[in-house]
Amino acid sequence: MKYTIAAATALALSAAGAMAKELNIYNWGNYTNPKLIEKFEAETGIKVTITDYDSNDTALAKVKAGGHGFDVVVPSNSYIPIWVGEGLLMESRPDQMENFKNVDPVWVDVDWDPGRHYTVPWQWGSVGVVVNTKYYDGDIDTSSIFLDPPESLRGKINVVPEMGDVMSLAILYHGGELCTGDKEILKKVRDTLVDAKQHWLGMDYGNLEKFAKEDLWAGVNWNGSTFRMRLQNDAIRYGYPKEGYTLWMDSVAVLKDAKNVDEAKAFQNFIMDPENAALISEFARYANGIKGSDAFMPEDMKTAREIIIPAELVDKGHFTKPCDPEVQKIYTRIWTDLQK
Structure with a gap:
């Protein structure tokens, strides 16, 4: 009887472990479709906990500090080489997973993760400007909207506090190249940003409701986020600065010190399924990089200006990239001046 009880107890503990x-x-933050997580949990029996961050720098600092307890992170392309270089990511080999065949070839041999040994596409998009056309009837495809704003928008502008995005737009506005170390260009960038800030209401994240309710009228924002604003307020438009704008892709990676490695890899494989990738896009309103997902996407995404870049502005987009450390220090000094 003792053996039978012991065996039954062991079996029960084993079953409990399997369920855990x-x-x-x-x-x-506000980037993960609850439906996607519900489906993943239902199909795998894996319980998911999501913790939000507001910037690449926040996420990087948190994980580098250790003791975080996370398994998966979603960095932007320009930061992935930093994560890899710091030894923070596991080489989880998405390229050997069952659903990797669904990744659009355009997104396989990328500069930031050649052959996809570490990361799986999550979403990609652009950084441009958002404008409420009820209060502005001029050209929306220009960074002057926040760098040299018209009187009608002053005091109602928000600029997302993402250094790489804002610095890149300002550099391109002045005819520079991304990651430039040109002192003349950077002086113009610094002076322009500092002078323009007096016309901004704030530098905050999470402004969807504020734009929808018209507490804010213009600013720097991402395309998918602006799409979601427009769905609540039809006067809102997204602009692609003709002076140049940046492109990015966020990708899912497994952390080197992940405690739940198999579960993390299962999630990477799961989101490479076209129907699941479409769920990601349906919520946050960005393109995803997975072939066949279009068939499951909302109809309004197939023609939206926020998703379909106007042909005449396609070549004005530039993918972000890591800058040399010395150049990055200059950018940080400019950014620090802007925060004063």
């Missing part, structure tokens, strides 16, 4: 599978995801 979990996954801790560290992702940008």
